[in-house]
Amino acid sequence: MTAHLNEELSAYLNGELAGAELERVEAHLGSCAQCSHVLEDLRRVVRRARALDDKTPERDLWGGIASRIGAAASQPQSPTPAAVLQFRPRPRRFSFSAPQLAAAAVAIMTLSAATASLLVRSATPTATDAARLPAAEVRPVGLPLQPLVESYDAAIADLERTFAAHRYDLDTATARVLEQSLALIDVAIAQARAALARDPNNLYLNGHLRSALDRKLDVLRRAVALPAS
Amino acid sequence: MKPHSAAHTALAALTISFGAASLCAQNTLDTTLAVRGRPRLAVSNTSGEIRVRAGSAGRIRIRAEYERSRVEIDQTVTRITVRAVSRGRSSDAQFDITVPPGTVLELSGVSTDVDVAGVCGEITANTVSGDVTLDCARGQATLNTVSGDLTLSGIDGATEASATSGDVRIRDARGPIRATTVSGAVSLEQVESPDIEATTVSGEVLYTGRIVDNGRYRFEAHSGDVTVRISGPLNATVTVSTFSGEFESDFPIELQPGSRISREWTFRQGSGSARIRLQSFSGTMNLRRLSGDREE
Numbered sequence: 001m002t003a004h005l006n007e008e009l010s011a012y013l014n015g016e017l018a019g020a021e022l023e024r025v026e027a028h029l030g031s032c033a034q035c036s037h038v039l040e041d042l043r044r045v046v047r048r049a050r051a052l053d054d055k056t057p058e059r060d061l062w063g064g065i066a067s068r069i070g071a072a073a074s075q076p077q078s079p080t081p082a083a084v085l086q087f088r089p090r091p092r093r094f095s096f097s098a099p100q101l102a103a104a105a106v107a108i109m110t111l112s113a114a115t116a117s118l119l120v121r122s123a124t125p126t127a128t129d130a131a132r133l134p135a136a137e138v139r140p141v142g143l144p145l146q147p148l149v150e151s152y153d154a155a156i157a158d159l160e161r162t163f164a165a166h167r168y169d170l171d172t173a174t175a176r177v178l179e180q181s182l183a184l185i186d187v188a189i190a191q192a193r194a195a196l197a198r199d200p201n202n203l204y205l206n207g208h209l210r211s212a213l214d215r216k217l218d219v220l221r222r223a224v225a226l227p228a229s
Numbered sequence: 230m231k232p233h234s235a236a237h238t239a240l241a242a243l244t245i246s247f248g249a250a251s252l253c254a255q256n257t258l259d260t261t262l263a264v265r266g267r268p269r270l271a272v273s274n275t276s277g278e279i280r281v282r283a284g285s286a287g288r289i290r291i292r293a294e295y296e297r298s299r300v301e302i303d304q305t306v307t308r309i310t311v312r313a314v315s316r317g318r319s320s321d322a323q324f325d326i327t328v329p330p331g332t333v334l335e336l337s338g339v340s341t342d343v344d345v346a347g348v349c350g351e352i353t354a355n356t357v358s359g360d361v362t363l364d365c366a367r368g369q370a371t372l373n374t375v376s377g378d379l380t381l382s383g384i385d386g387a388t389e390a391s392a393t394s395g396d397v398r399i400r401d402a403r404g405p406i407r408a409t410t411v412s413g414a415v416s417l418e419q420v421e422s423p424d425i426e427a428t429t430v431s432g433e434v435l436y437t438g439r440i441v442d443n444g445r446y447r448f449e450a451h452s453g454d455v456t457v458r459i460s461g462p463l464n465a466t467v468t469v470s471t472f473s474g475e476f477e478s479d480f481p482i483e484l485q486p487g488s489r490i491s492r493e494w495t496f497r498q499g500s501g502s503a504r505i506r507l508q509s510f511s512g513t514m515n516l517r518r519l520s521g522d523r524e525e
Contacts, residue, residue, distance in 0.1 A: 170357075171339070171340070171357070171358070173358070173376070174357050174358055174375055174376060177358075177375060177376045177393060177394045178375065178393065180394070180412075181393045181394055181411040181412055181430075184411055184412055184430050184431050185411060185430055188430050188431075188451040188452070188510070191451075191472075191510065191511075192510065195472050195510075199492075202493075203493065204470035204472075204492055204493045204508070205472065205492075207470075208451075208470075208472075208510055212430075212451065215409075215411065215428075218391075219393060222373070222375070222391075223375075226357055226375070227339060
């Protein structure tokens with residue numbers, strides 16, 4: 001069997017191959033389960049990335065949900081045992097775009113910067129790095145979150161630099177999967193920050209942002225620790 | 230094959246290296262090592278597969294087919310280490326190993342699938358792009374992958390399973406569970422555990438099982454849906470949190486005074502002793518009775 005596909009997989013996924021190169025890659029994929037598996041993983045990540053939105057929500061559905069809960073809560077005398085309070089699914093308010101990942105990354109960075117500036121505008125900057133983000137610093141959900149978020153941002157920036165230097169030691173397909181997964185987390189962080197900008201005292205949103213930041217730190221830490229291919 | 234003497238290994242570490250006669254030729258290895266008690270086996274591979282099954286007590290049999298690589302085996306009194314050392318970009322090694330039941334396993338690989346069944350000991354398995362399949366573990370099971378899937382069953386002990394783009398599937402498990410992925414799904418079925426945390430970003434979370442009294446449960450997604458199907462009685466305080474998601478419940482909801490804070494609300498079922506947190510920023514959360522279960 002010939003060597004496994006690396007760069008070619010990404011190019012193939014992006015439709016950048018043609019002619020003999022395309023035939024060679026397709027022939028290899030037809031006979032190599034491992035490369036086919038990696039390709040399917042990449043497709044899945046791209047598909048899921050496209051299912052995420054990078055826009056600020058246009059309309060808040062919470063009012064409708066809350067009124068239905070409130071209506072039920074306002075009648076405590078007659079909660080029949082069989083009563084089921086249903087929140088029926090309705091179309092998501094996010095109109096999902098399918099941007100190219102690069103463009104999405106730029107949008108994510110822009111949105112993150114804008115919402116982060118809203119979130120941390122009154123905070124005092126603190127310098128830190130990944131190694132100096134002790135577990136004890138992860139406090140229970142509570143406000144204000146700004147200094148903690150800044151610590152996360154600094155730690156993440158350090159790890160991103162390390163990963164950028166390390167990524168070329170990794171198998172290309174693996175590096176691509178990691179980058180796309182990090183882009184997904186960036187979308188989640190950006191959306192949480194955008195929501196917090198509108199509702200800064202929301203405990204769930206503060207916790208959700210911290211959870212997303214934790215997730216990104218975790219993925220980056222794992223990424224920089226991966227063995228070179 | 231006659232096992233190597235345990236007496237030798239009690240005095241000094243034994244190192245065996247199996248090289249390739251030709252880089253391109255496929256080589257085979259079949260060796261058996263004598264071990265005592267509950268041994269510890271570490272296997273690392275770059276590309277290929279690590280397959281481990283339970284055999285008889287007192288011996289570890291290592292069979293391998295490998296090319297563009299060599300295999301090194303180190304044995305000390307307490308630990309056996311097997312390594313496939315790559316000699317080229319297209320190296321490949323297929324390990325088929327039998328170990329005494331209860332052997333502690335430390336398995337790692339890059340483009341390596343890991344398949345373990347019947348050993349029923351503690352295990353750590355790390356891969357980059359390979360899948361990990363585990364059937365039966367006792368004690369701590371820690372599994373990590375980047376783009377592979379993690380499939381676990383028959384777990385009696387603490388489980389930590391982490392993927393990045395892959396799915397995490399756990400079935401028939403007891404003990405604390407931490408299951409996480411980014412773009413994959415987390416599926417927990419036939420689980421009975423007092424302590425569960427299942428999280429993803431864009432995938433779905435599915436839980437099917439009992440809610441143990443006084444247990445702690447957290448099911449979280451960002452854009453994915455969260456579905457919890459409960460068998461048996463439910464005595465839990467449930468907190469649901471979302472930003473723009475939806476929530477559906479088969480259980481009657483009666484809010485407690487002061488239990489609704491912005492986009493988060495809490496309600497109680499039965500004694501309320503267990504704590505369940507359902508969280509999805511924009512997905513739908515479902516709290517369901519398992520089909521066939523009656524309201525209690």
